[in-house]
Amino acid sequence: MGKIGVGLVGWGTVGCGVIQTLRENAAAIEARLGCGLELMRVADLDLARERPVSVPRERLTTNAEDILQDPEIKIVIELMGGLKAARALICSALEKGKHVVTANKALLAHEGNELFGLARQKGVSLSFEASVGGGIPIIKALREGLAANRITKIFGILNGTANYILTRMTDNGLTFAQALKEAQGLGYAEADPTLDVEGIDTAHKLAIASALAFGTPIQFDRVHTEGISRIDPIDIQYADEFGYRIKLLAIARNVDGRLEMRVHPTLIAKNHVLAGVKGAYNAVHIEGNAVGDVMLYGMGAGMMPTGSAVVSDLVDVARDILNGTPGRIPPLAFLADKLEHIEIKPVSDVKTSYYFRFLAFDRPGVLSKISGVLGNRGISIAAVIQKGRHADSVPIVMVTHEALERSVMEALEEIDKLDLVLAPTTLIRIENGAD
Ligand code: HSE
Numbered sequence: 001m002g003k004i005g006v007g008l009v010g011w012g013t014v015g016c017g018v019i020q021t022l023r024e025n026a027a028a029i030e031a032r033l034g035c036g037l038e039l040m041r042v043a044d045l046d047l048a049r050e051r052p053v054s055v056p057r058e059r060l061t062t063n064a065e066d067i068l069q070d071p072e073i074k075i076v077i078e079l080m081g082g083l084k085a086a087r088a089l090i091c092s093a094l095e096k097g098k099h100v101v102t103a104n105k106a107l108l109a110h111e112g113n114e115l116f117g118l119a120r121q122k123g124v125s126l127s128f129e130a131s132v133g134g135g136i137p138i139i140k141a142l143r144e145g146l147a148a149n150r151i152t153k154i155f156g157i158l159n160g161t162a163n164y165i166l167t168r169m170t171d172n173g174l175t176f177a178q179a180l181k182e183a184q185g186l187g188y189a190e191a192d193p194t195l196d197v198e199g200i201d202t203a204h205k206l207a208i209a210s211a212l213a214f215g216t217p218i219q220f221d222r223v224h225t226e227g228i229s230r231i232d233p234i235d236i237q238y239a240d241e242f243g244y245r246i247k248l249l250a251i252a253r254n255v256d257g258r259l260e261m262r263v264h265p266t267l268i269a270k271n272h273v274l275a276g277v278k279g280a281y282n283a284v285h286i287e288g289n290a291v292g293d294v295m296l297y298g299m300g301a302g303m304m305p306t307g308s309a310v311v312s313d314l315v316d317v318a319r320d321i322l323n324g325t326p327g328r329i330p331p332l333a334f335l336a337d338k339l340e341h342i343e344i345k346p347v348s349d350v351k352t353s354y355y356f357r358f359l360a361f362d363r364p365g366v367l368s369k370i371s372g373v374l375g376n377r378g379i380s381i382a383a384v385i386q387k388g389r390h391a392d393s394v395p396i397v398m399v400t401h402e403a404l405e406r407s408v409m410e411a412l413e414e415i416d417k418l419d420l421v422l423a424p425t426t427l428i429r430i431e432n433g434a435d
Contacts, residue, residue, distance in 0.1 A: 078104060264428075362392070374415075
């Protein structure tokens with residue numbers, strides 16, 4: 001039984017997961033594939049650092065060219081991360097007729113359309129299961145398992161770090177900074193945690209998943225993105241009183257031929273499955289017109305789960321090599337010439353329910369003033385909480401029925417100018433709210 005040569009660029013956390021999976025599961029992989037996958041070279045600029053998984057010295061190199069120039073290496077795994085150097089490596093590999101497997105969601109979100117074009121031109125694969133949802137086979141589900149469907153909506157939790165932070169803040173009362181430090185220690189966070197906590201990593205993943213779901217090119221720059229760094233623990237408590245948890249959700253849906261793509265902290269009912277997704281777990285809820293609702297759940301980050309996704313791509317690519325069918329399945333699920341530029345809705349056109357926290361003087365008439373402004377804009381209140389009686393200020397917290405975001409923004413601008421209102425109002429959108 002032969003072997004297919006593989007080269008790995010980037011011996012970091014996920015790289016270690018790939019090496020360990022290839023080693024531990026070699027027999028199972030060979031039994032599925034009919035041949036072995038041989039990790040011939042591993043390239044990294046820093047070979048001295050302590051790692052949980054070792055590599056024989058003769059297989060290590062600091063020069064990725066050693067992998068690109070090796071004719072025995074048919075598949076290059078790009079796990080170096082970042083944009084410029086990773087792009088150059090992937091382009092060189094594709095140009096040389098090598099297949100590429102990557103976990104680089106940032107690069108794909110920015111330049112995936114061009115890179116897939118190059119792969120197609122060269123008749124090779126560019127695979128990316130590990131780029132969305134860590135170990136969960138979301139890409140495969142959207143591309144193959146749900147190929148019979150028109151997808152109407154995908155929404156879920158796509159960042160392990162942000163979900164870990166919100167879980168620890170909600171369940172254990174940790175501060176944002178404490179929880180972030182823990183997540184970094186566990187190896188979930190990106191090198192720059194801003195990508196995790198400001199929703200950008202989630203937006204990268206949503207842009208990629210939406211392209212596969214809706215048959216559109218990747219449109220990362222059109223994703224409305226807000227992060228969790230400004231979530232106040234008090235909002236976690238009030239959300240709880242209304243029967244909600246706060247999650248960083250990625251939401252994409254096709255509404256009358258226009259696409260909504262947004263990432264923001266979101267209130268979701270405590271009894272919704274997504275509300276129970278804790279720690280570094282990710283989950284995606286997909287609605288298909290034939291299948292109905294599908295939920296995918298699993299570890300969204302970490303060495304072994306993400307390594308599992310990379311190795312599953314290796315198996316797929318190796319199968320296509322053995323069968324002489326590289327590029328058998330279009331990377332974005334739809335044929336390249338059938339991808340449609342679907343218009344993306346501005347967030348001001350979105351209709352959803354809202355949570356507001358106002359800080360106002362505790363005076364008679366304040367609630368009626370606020371509700372008057374909301375009423376004038378057609379925003380209907382579903383529930384209100386006003387706690388305590390203070391000499392100075394009091395939080396007034398409410399949730400609304402579904403309303404148009406443009407009207408909400410106009411109403412809040414007016415409310416925040418009222419003399420009785422003491423601070424800018426906190427707004428958090430609600431998914432699957434009262435309507
Ligand atoms: N930083 C990412 C996360 C890693 O926390 O989900 C997986 O993409």
